[in-house]
Amino acid sequence: MLARLAELLRYRELIENLVMRDLKVRYKGSVLGFLWSLLNPLLLMGVFTVVFTLLAPNTAIPKFPAFLLCALLPWNFFSSSMVGAVHSIVGNGHLIKKVYFPREILPISVVMSSFVNLLLALPVLFLFLALFRVPFTIWLVYLPVIMAVQVVFVIGVALLLATLNVYYRDTAVILEVLLQAWFFLTPIFYPAEIVPEWRTILGIELPVRRLTYILNPMASIVASYRSVLYGFTNGSPPAPPAWDFFSRTVVTAIVCLLVGYAVFVRHSRRFGEEV
Amino acid sequence: MAIIQVDRISKRFDLQPNRPRSFQELVLNGFRRGRRARKEEFWALRDVSFAVEPGENLGIIGANGSGKSTCLKLLTRIIEPTSGSLAVNGRVAALLELGAGFHPELTGRDNIFLSGSVLGLSRREMRRRFDEIVAFAELERFVDIPVKFYSSGMYVRLAFATAINVSADILLVDEVLAVGDQSFQNKCLGRIHQLRASGTTIVFVSHSLDAVRSLCDRVLWLDEGRLCGDGLAEPIIRRYLQHVHDRAESEAMAHLRIRREAAADDAPSQDNGRETTDVTDGPAHPRRVPNGQRWGSCEAEILDVAIQGADGGERYIAASGEPMRIVIAYRAHRRIEHPMFGLAIHRDDGLQISGPNNVFSNCDIPFIEGAGHVTYAIDMLPLLEGTYLLTAAIHDAKGEYTYDYHGQSWSFRVVRGEVGERYGIVYMPSRWEHTPSAVIEPQEAN
Numbered sequence: 001m002l003a004r005l006a007e008l009l010r011y012r013e014l015i016e017n018l019v020m021r022d023l024k025v026r027y028k029g030s031v032l033g034f035l036w037s038l039l040n041p042l043l044l045m046g047v048f049t050v051v052f053t054l055l056a057p058n059t060a061i062p063k064f065p066a067f068l069l070c071a072l073l074p075w076n077f078f079s080s081s082m083v084g085a086v087h088s089i090v091g092n093g094h095l096i097k098k099v100y101f102p103r104e105i106l107p108i109s110v111v112m113s114s115f116v117n118l119l120l121a122l123p124v125l126f127l128f129l130a131l132f133r134v135p136f137t138i139w140l141v142y143l144p145v146i147m148a149v150q151v152v153f154v155i156g157v158a159l160l161l162a163t164l165n166v167y168y169r170d171t172a173v174i175l176e177v178l179l180q181a182w183f184f185l186t187p188i189f190y191p192a193e194i195v196p197e198w199r200t201i202l203g204i205e206l207p208v209r210r211l212t213y214i215l216n217p218m219a220s221i222v223a224s225y226r227s228v229l230y231g232f233t234n235g236s237p238p239a240p241p242a243w244d245f246f247s248r249t250v251v252t253a254i255v256c257l258l259v260g261y262a263v264f265v266r267h268s269r270r271f272g273e274e275v
Numbered sequence: 276m277a278i279i280q281v282d283r284i285s286k287r288f289d290l291q292p293n294r295p296r297s298f299q300e301l302v303l304n305g306f307r308r309g310r311r312a313r314k315e316e317f318w319a320l321r322d323v324s325f326a327v328e329p330g331e332n333l334g335i336i337g338a339n340g341s342g343k344s345t346c347l348k349l350l351t352r353i354i355e356p357t358s359g360s361l362a363v364n365g366r367v368a369a370l371l372e373l374g375a376g377f378h379p380e381l382t383g384r385d386n387i388f389l390s391g392s393v394l395g396l397s398r399r400e401m402r403r404r405f406d407e408i409v410a411f412a413e414l415e416r417f418v419d420i421p422v423k424f425y426s427s428g429m430y431v432r433l434a435f436a437t438a439i440n441v442s443a444d445i446l447l448v449d450e451v452l453a454v455g456d457q458s459f460q461n462k463c464l465g466r467i468h469q470l471r472a473s474g475t476t477i478v479f480v481s482h483s484l485d486a487v488r489s490l491c492d493r494v495l496w497l498d499e500g501r502l503c504g505d506g507l508a509e510p511i512i513r514r515y516l517q518h519v520h521d522r523a524e525s526e527a528m529a530h531l532r533i534r535r536e537a538a539a540d541d542a543p544s545q546d547n548g549r550e551t552t553d554v555t556d557g558p559a560h561p562r563r564v565p566n567g568q569r570w571g572s573c574e575a576e577i578l579d580v581a582i583q584g585a586d587g588g589e590r591y592i593a594a595s596g597e598p599m600r601i602v603i604a605y606r607a608h609r610r611i612e613h614p615m616f617g618l619a620i621h622r623d624d625g626l627q628i629s630g631p632n633n634v635f636s637n638c639d640i641p642f643i644e645g646a647g648h649v650t651y652a653i654d655m656l657p658l659l660e661g662t663y664l665l666t667a668a669i670h671d672a673k674g675e676y677t678y679d680y681h682g683q684s685w686s687f688r689v690v691r692g693e694v695g696e697r698y699g700i701v702y703m704p705s706r707w708e709h710t711p712s713a714v715i716e717p718q719e720a721n
Contacts, residue, residue, distance in 0.1 A: 014392040021389060025380045099369070099393055100352035170297040272354040273288065 004265065008102050018109035023116060037117055038124060041072045048189045061191060061233050063132040069125055070229040071188040071222045077118040078154055078218060079179050084110035085158030086165045086172045093275035103268040104261070107162040111155050118147075125229070134230055137238045142228045146241075149253045150221050156256030159264040166267070166274050186218045191233045213245075217256065220249040276364065277326035278445060278476050279350065284323055284359030286345055286500075290315040319345040321500045322359070329365075329444070332477045334491030334508060336484065336515055341497040343480045347447055350478060365444025365476070368394065370435070379423035383414060383433055386422055390437045404440050411466070412436035413459075432459060439466055445476045484512050520690055524592050568682035575607040575614065575643060575669045575678040580685050593656055594692030595702060601651040603667050605679075607643040614640055615674055616649045619666035620658075621683055628658070628700060634672065657701045658689045 027033030045068050053060055061067050088106040089096065096103065129136070165171040187195065195209040213220050224241040231238040240246075291314055295301040320342045327333050335343045348354045349361060351369045377386045387408055391401035409418050412432040422430060439446070448467070471477055471490065481487050487494060487508065494511040496504035498518070504511040583600040584590050593599045603616060617632035631651060633640060640649070665685040669678040694702045 011392070011395060013397055014395075017389050017392045021378055021381060021385070024385070025378060095393070097353060100367075101393055101395065168296065168298045168301065170299055174298060269355045272348065 015109045019113040022113040066132040081111045081114040081154045086161045089162045107158040139228045146224045153253035156260035159260035217252045278329045279327040280362045282360045284356040286320040287357040288317045323502045330474045332491045334487035334494045335480045337497035342500040367445045368443030369447040383418040408436045408440045448479045571677040571679040578604040592688045596692045596694035599653045599656045603649045606646045610644040613672040615670040617668045621664040623662040
């Protein structure tokens with residue numbers, strides 16, 4: 001395992017180059033290339049703002065665009081990484097069958113290039129926060145930590161998905177549907193606070209809000225982002241995420257990475273034959 | 276210390292034709308529990324060991340499916356062995372991934388650096404080699420345009436130049452390099468020879484034995500995944516050729532035996548008239564061509580045509596320069612005076628090479644009645660490598676009336692034997708002489 005990590009480190013330049021390739025190709029051919037990648041979250045933000053402030057004003061949340069954007073950008077990082085990673089092994093079959101390099105580089109570089117996109121979008125996020133007069137606080141220092149935790153989680157899932165798609169080629173199709181459901185099940189365009197603490201479903205008393213967090217690591221991650229960037233819907237200013245809550249999120253992310261990596265390493269021995 | 280150490284490696288491929296390839300199939304198969312996916316195994320390599328010292332040039336030969344490419348893929352670590360161990364101590368460049376990882380939208384320059392990092396070279400190392408690569412590919416003017424605008428020739432040139440200039444310790448080459456035009460191919464081969472001279476270890480897999488001879492000192496011979504030979508190039512190649520020859524022969528024999536048994540069932544009485552001078556269990560048969568023409572009155576019939584080698588054994592493959600006998604088995608249903616037995620040999624494209632008969636050769640056969648054999652004996656077969664067709668006929672003395680005629684009805688193969696010549700159709704028994712003008716006494720050279 002350690003030898004493998006050392007090898008990965010030796011090939012870090014390949015990750016850099018693959019990320020550069022990805023960004024160059026994405027932004028080449030259009031001067032507005034970078035703006036295009038921002039268009040999706042901004043458009044979604046516009047639509048949700050129209051829906052929740054004009055069409056259904058009862059549920060209005062203060063500074064809604066800012067509220068939305070600080071969850072939407074992390075979500076976009078997550079979903080674009082998933083969509084890219086699921087194809088990363090099969091789509092690069094021509095490379096896998098011809099050259100040796102640590103295979104995990106492919107999904108990792110997909111995640112990293114999505115991450116660079118997130119970083120590039122951050123100034124726009126800050127612009128919106130300033131525009132809606134959300135106070136910037138000292139708790140922004142948590143932001144890099146939260147991002148790091150998300151990267152760990154995303155890489156873990158990306159490795160799993162990339163492996164799965166080698167053996168079951170419709171993983172990508174299923175993922176598309178799952179991501180859509182996942183988006184709505186994650187408190188992105190609604191605050192986590194509106195999820196009831198307890199709810200009786202089919203006669204069973206369930207701690208719904210707790211379950212949301214336990215079953216959905218993205219809910220915890222998005223909540224952490226929102227907590228340090230936006231604050232809370234009742235108007236209280238940004239605050240660090242609760243200590244015990246955040247440490248559980250960290251543990252989840254690390255477990256995800258370890259499991260994803262272990263599965264990937266186990267199966268990547270046979271990628272050369274399967275793709 | 277060996278630069279490549281392969282220790283008893285085996286590689287098994289699991290062929291699972293019924294394995295579900297998608298979740299959809301997985302779910303559907305769940306309902307049809309009855310036919311569980313059965314597993315088939317295929318051993319591409321079995322228990323192969325060898326070591327390569329630095330600077331050695333190793334060729335790997337063998338028939339299709341013998342495990343050559345699997346062996347090369349194991350060395351590049353693209354696939355991993357099922358058992359055994361393998362150590363490669365040095366940087367490997369493989370000329371089998373030409374252009375893998377090139378992205379059409381990126382410029383030649385970007386792609387060179389990207390390929391370098393795929394091979395594990397740092398940006399700094401690549402910068403040092405950059406000019407050399409571009410010069411070798413002859414693409415100085417185009418290095419800053421996206422490779423999607425390259426012609427296919429430019430593309431492979433860039434790919435080859437990149438792959439071969441990364442100063443690897445070990446160069447793995449699969450098959451003949453069909454890269455670019457003739458002059459670029461020569462340049463590539465020149466470069467490989469240059470690397471070889473400078474001490475780069477080369478592992479070369481090829482069907483072209485001539486290419487292997489010219490590049491490799493040592494040869495591994497794989498057959499059905501097992502190591503059959505390991506040693507100096509020339510003896511191993513000779514053994515390999517002999518093996519290929521023998522196998523083709525034995526396949527042909529098996530084929531003939533089946534045919535003969537079928538024929539024997541049809542006409543059990545046929546053997547009764549046979550003469551006792553037969554070698555082995557009867558004359559052998561070249562392959563019968565399915566759509567050969569036949570006509571004639573059938574008052575005398577050609578029953579079969581056989582080819583015998585120097586040892587008198589039956590065969591359908593003959594070697595250049597060796598003795599060969601063509602034996603015609605006939606049966607005459609009435610007495611025929613002074614018959615003419617004729618043969619014709621055509622190349623498989625229809626060119627007639629010879630057309631002997633016993634009358635031209637002043638060998639008179641007074642009469643035939645009943646069964647018998649006529650033999651056409653060649654002391655030294657002058658035909659060179661190729662496939663040939665045999666015609667046999669019985670005519671009357673003047674060649675005007677045909678009793679039986681089988682046009683191009685049998686085929687036989689000629690393989691390279693003691694004769695060294697390779698071009699054309701025939702070897703003419705001959706020798707070379709050399710007379711330098713400065714020397715007064717003419718000397719015979721051999």
